[in-house]
Amino acid sequence: MEKMRAMVLERCGAIETNPLKLTQIDRHEIKRPNEILLKIEACGVCHSQLHGIEGDWQDLGIPPQLPTVPGHEVVGKVIGIGEQVTKFKVGDRAGITPLLEACKECQYCKEGKEYLCESSTITGESFKGGYTEYITVTEDFATKVPEHMKPEYAAPLFCAGITAYKAVKAAEPQTHKKIGIFGIGGVGHMAVQFAKVKDCEVIAFSRSQNHLDVAKRLGADDAIQFSKNQEEFLKKLKEKHGMLDAVIVFAPADIVTDTAIKAVKKGGMIVIATVGENPAFMAFEEKTIRGTLIGSTADMEEVIKICDEKNIEVITETFPLESANEVLKKLKDSSIEARAVLIP
Template structure:
């Protein structure tokens, strides 16, 4: 059996203890006639992996089992196809989102919301993750990537990009609608740009001056340093902008979610794209709180199309696969400007 290099997690532990170990595991092979085999060119490092690896999300079943190979925003070259594959040929490039497969028969799958499927498989929560050299995926859950799109640009689109796109859509964007984006990292910096494509007036919030400079450069109308002194901070937002029409929350802190809800006008909309406690909610203010999760394969095609046509920027820094532990430490310490990408 051919082997491949992989960064394997055998037990959840703080990233400072280097929990990912470079291993040689069996190279993936096509097992079903509708699968393709990708030789991985790049895999983005998502903040949710940090929570999974450190065991923060055990209570919601992540990771579902160990050992595992993390990584769920993957781009690669098609090196082999199953006998029934029609969507791809050898030599094409393709990407995989966190949705590795779904049943295709349940209510969600039939509605085009396959990412909500109860029996879906998540990329990077089994041995089929992206911190390695090869991955197999059903052709229905892979998306074509243009030949001239750089791998380190394309990989983050498959989680950060689609999450940002879908969150902006969930905020019901319209020209000059005032939308606050809370948290400008790997996902937030993409959301600023997707919102701009829709003509939205973006106000970006972050604790990091660096991230706010990025948001400003990418087209945010205004940026504000987030503060935990909630009353003062809300007063400052009101003085500068009045109440927000909508807010999108990417920062994984309950105080941020709570502040975002309070910064939105009555009857407004708050999109939450993170995991946390249920925030306080005043029913009589008629606000809508909406969750969001990646997106469908159709959404993913749109993300690639928009990024390609509008030349949206993806801020990345690349590292060799073997440095996955170091990269996760940097991510934990907010030392990554937007998205780190591992190159096998």
Template structure:
């Protein structure tokens, strides 16, 4: 099969021919139909996440058709359309796993990081951590739901039930979570880079009631804020924007250093919290909810062999919505 392979951090991915993987016990062999590109993939490829297996096939927002079920697989059969998220496996026995916090497992395995992912024509996945995909979605539309959607959904839950929500960084996750928040009858205030008028217009088209520069004060006092941009300097700005009792949620797996700030920004029972990975319950709840809203994903599709160009576009902020890779062999 063809796959885009990372040999060393900081280098371009290489298009290579490698063996089609064989599913082990409890695993599925999937023919990849689409694989979303996430900012986490950038952090892996650029070396900001420092423990990948090498060589590595990245990609963790995978939509695939089941080609073969390994021994002991329950709940899936050949031909099923399934999704594979970032969380690819856990130990199942630590204090976090047994207390419904498997997202915090210290022995977790991550797709496209410690096991090969979906920048390829085929991949394998632990069936216990795969999801059935709603019939309402094409593979390219569904792919961003597997991380941008799931992390956005978990971030929104962590933000509480306040009506006025600020979102910093309007990319793949933000454009999905905005639709959920608007469906919940919240007001969304979207923040982008000062010059990104295209992103601001996109935010308004997704339902944001206001969009502007991250350097601007909000037109109203916020109840909560979610930061998707990996920029630590946004944390003090978000704290300034939320009222007493407000929460600032850091929704990324990586963020630059947070600068020091006066205690008065935190005082008033404001809080800062990070979102770490996802649980299977998050996935089940969100994928049941998505077609009811219904969530519409905006995608820019790239062929598999243009993965580097897609990563460059995401790194430079040129993607509106989400980028998705499609192998030539996909049944779409």
């Protein structure tokens, strides 16, 4: 059996202890007629992966098994195809989202919301993860990436990109014109641009001045420093912009979610894209609170198309596969400007 290099997580632990170990594991091979084999060119590094590796989400059953190879936003070259594959040919570039596979039979799959499938397989929560050199996937759950799109640009689109796109879509930008985006990191910086594509007035919020500068450069109409002094923060926001029509929350802190809800007008929309405590919610204000999760294969195709046509900018820093621990540590310390990408 041929081998491949992989950063393997044997047991959860603080990223400072370097829990990911460079290991030689069996190289993935095509086992089913509808699978393709990718030689990975780039894999984005997602904040949710950090939570999984450090054990923060074990109560949610993440990771579902150990050892595991993390990494769930993957782009590579097709180097092999099963005999029934029609969507790809050898030499194509393709990408995989966190949704590696779904059953195709259940209510969610039939509604075109296969990412909600109860028996789905998640990329990066078994040996099928992106922090390695090869991966297989069935053709229906891979998306074509244009040849001219650089892999380090495309990889973050498969989680950060689709998450940002879907969160903006969930905020109903056609009716909610003044949108606040809380948290301008790997996902938030793309949400700013997707909201601008929809002609929204975008106000970005972050604790980091660096991230606020990024948001402004990418088209945000205003960028305001977040402060835990809620009363003062909301007072300043109202004086400057009035109440917001909608907000999207990417910052994984309960105080941020709570503040975001209070920044929205009555009847407005709150889209929450993080895990946290249930915030206080007043029914009589007629606000809508909505969760959001990646998106469908059709959504993913739309993301690639918009990014290609509108020249959406993806801010990335690239690192070798072996430095995954150090990169995640940088992410934990908020010292990555937007999206880190591992190159095997």
